[in-house]
Amino acid sequence: MFDTIAFDADDTLWHNEVIFQDTQKLFYQMLQPYADEETIHQNLSKVEMSNVRLFGYGITGFTLSMIETALEISAGQIPQTKIQYIIDCGKQMLEAPLELLPDVKSTLEQLVDSYNLMLISKGDLMHQMNKVELSGLADLFSIIEIVAEKNKYTYQKIVHKHKLTASSLLMVGNSMKSDILPILEIGGSAVYIPYHVTSHVEMIAHENTPSDRFWELESLKDLPQLLSKITQVASY
Structure with a gap:
């Protein structure tokens, strides 16, 4: 047939999605001083859906969406060290064992x-x-x-x-x-x-x-x- x-x-x-889920948990924890988890989640989802047409699917686009969300949630006040932390999380995702x-x-x-x-x-x-x-x-x-x-x-x-x-x-x-x-x-x-x-x-x-x-x-x-x-x- x-x-x-x-x-x-x-x-x-x-396995793939669990890597994204684990990184999101770290991301929510990092942004706790600025908003609750549900607010962060909703903002990240909205930004990610908007960015798919520009960056496509994958870790690179997801990392950029986390950075954009962090800047929005913190009204641009998030420290540079936190931005670097997000970038490092993205790199760790790319290097995660299969x-x-x-x-x-x-x-x-x-x-x-x-x-x-x-x-x-x-x-x-x-x-x-x-x-x-x-x-x-x-x-x-x-x-x-x-x-x-x-x-x-x-x-x-x-x-x-x-x-x-x-x-x-x-x-x-x-x-x-x-x-x-x-x-x-x-x-x-x-x-x-x-x-x-x-x-x-x-x-x-x-x-x-x-x-x-x-x-x-x-x-x-x-x-x-x-x-x-x-x-x-x-x-x-």
């Missing part, structure tokens, strides 16, 4: 002989490519695409570029907004594997997903079994 299985990277193959989610490598190894595996990730190009290399998974993918945004137009371009058909493409990811709904919109199929933390920039209401092209799993290790069932049903 599927020729190509595409995988999201961050929070589908390896940790694969459970059963990722073994699951991909089960699939690589039967399917064309693709990686589609968004964010800072250099950082994303570094993570792909650190993961030890690069050789399992025949196609690796790092994109600025994930929407139906991005997926249409990828399908066209690699001479695929949407109906033969299965996307696996943790974000309904970026990984699931756009693929379904262009006629592809999708497997949703929720991560325990979701970035506010990825939250979106969803309903009426097509039951014959959409599945939800608790873990990536369940994917081979699901594919076997789908194949059996399709063969009848």
